[in-house]
Amino acid sequence: MDEVLSISHAGKSRGSLRVLEDISISVEAGQRIALLGHNGAGKTTLMKAILGLTPLGDGQITVAGHTPGSAPARTTTAYLPESVAFHVALTGREVLRMFAQLSGVKPADVSPLLDRVGLAHAADNRVGTYSKGMRQRLGLAQVLLGRPKLALLDEPTSGLDPISRHELYAVIDEMAAHGTAVLIASHTLTEVEARTDRIAILRQGKLVANDTLANLTRRAHLPIRLRVRAAPDCAADIAHETAGARVNGMHVEMLCAPDDKMAALRQLSAMGDKVADIDMHLPGLEELYRHYATGEDG
Numbered sequence: 001m002d003e004v005l006s007i008s009h010a011g012k013s014r015g016s017l018r019v020l021e022d023i024s025i026s027v028e029a030g031q032r033i034a035l036l037g038h039n040g041a042g043k044t045t046l047m048k049a050i051l052g053l054t055p056l057g058d059g060q061i062t063v064a065g066h067t068p069g070s071a072p073a074r075t076t077t078a079y080l081p082e083s084v085a086f087h088v089a090l091t092g093r094e095v096l097r098m099f100a101q102l103s104g105v106k107p108a109d110v111s112p113l114l115d116r117v118g119l120a121h122a123a124d125n126r127v128g129t130y131s132k133g134m135r136q137r138l139g140l141a142q143v144l145l146g147r148p149k150l151a152l153l154d155e156p157t158s159g160l161d162p163i164s165r166h167e168l169y170a171v172i173d174e175m176a177a178h179g180t181a182v183l184i185a186s187h188t189l190t191e192v193e194a195r196t197d198r199i200a201i202l203r204q205g206k207l208v209a210n211d212t213l214a215n216l217t218r219r220a221h222l223p224i225r226l227r228v229r230a231a232p233d234c235a236a237d238i239a240h241e242t243a244g245a246r247v248n249g250m251h252v253e254m255l256c257a258p259d260d261k262m263a264a265l266r267q268l269s270a271m272g273d274k275v276a277d278i279d280m281h282l283p284g285l286e287e288l289y290r291h292y293a294t295g296e297d298g
């Protein structure tokens with residue numbers, strides 16, 4: 001196991017508020033992990049602690065074995081803030097050259113990077129003329145510069161259109177394939193669904209989930225909603241037999257556990273012509289996120 005980021009029983013208070021409570025997360029080389037949570041859940045605080053910008057009250061964090069903020073940890077870690085801002089009068093190439101100099105990378109290495117993030121055509125245009133998506137790509141190129149062992153990306157695709165988002169994630173995937181551990185903070189599960197190996201969810205400073213999407217789905221055991229359209233004058237019968245709730249006169253809605261789905265369908269099928277149609281609504285990512293992030297069901 002090649003552990004890059006180790007967070008062990010991290011805790012922090014701000015005044016009387018516990019903003020991080022006993023958080024333990026481990027991320028290995030090449031792993032992509034999403035850090036999700038509502039506003040104020042503690043994502044930024046945790047990222048700042050990993051960067052060594054804010055001290056923990058309890059527990060410990062190490063980055064490739066080093067203390068956050070130490071010189072070896074800093075050269076190992078790259079950070080893309082949510083709203084990345086560069087000097088508007090510089091071109092993309094000049095911005096990257098400047099960062100290359102700061103981190104001791106050869107200037108010749110800048111062109112392939114611009115190409116890799118899809119900015120080769122605009123490399124010599126001023127950043128002030130870039131769209132939000134282009135600025136995010138430049139930010140990602142800056143993250144890629146020093147071949148970091150750990151990349152912290154704060155809402156990397158917020159405000160991007162679906163195609164730009166897709167392209168940005170392709171670069172993130174490539175980065176992980178080269179062995180970088182990637183931590184992506186986000187507000188939504190739909191955003192990171194297929195692009196991460198593991199999902200960690202913070203709720204009021206506590207880690208309430210840390211697993212693969214498949215395991216989280218299984219464990220949440222969210223109900224399936226069956227919406228039955230009744231034949232004329234049959235809604236009351238169906239509602240009575242299934243203990244479902246009548247909706248809009250013609251419909252009956254029932255909830256069933258995933259394991260009871262076939263039994264419920266068989267019961268409906270046995271009612272013959274009384275049932276005109278059935279719609280099945282499987283719990284989606286939004287429901288799953290709500291389940292973990294707020295503690296509510298579905």
Ligand SMILES: Nc1ncnc2c1ncn2[C@@H]1O[C@H](COP(=O)(O)OP(=O)(O)OP(=O)(O)O)[C@@H](O)[C@H]1O
Pocket residue numbers: 014017019037038039040041042043044045046
């Ligand atoms: N500098 C600060 N001083 C006092 N309280 C703070 C400070 N920074 C954050 N907090 C509080 O700590 C808690 C966690 O905030 P944090 O910014 O880490 O959440 P977040 O999950 O990143 O939220 P968002 O999605 O809005 O960025 C919140 O209750 C916030 O009000």
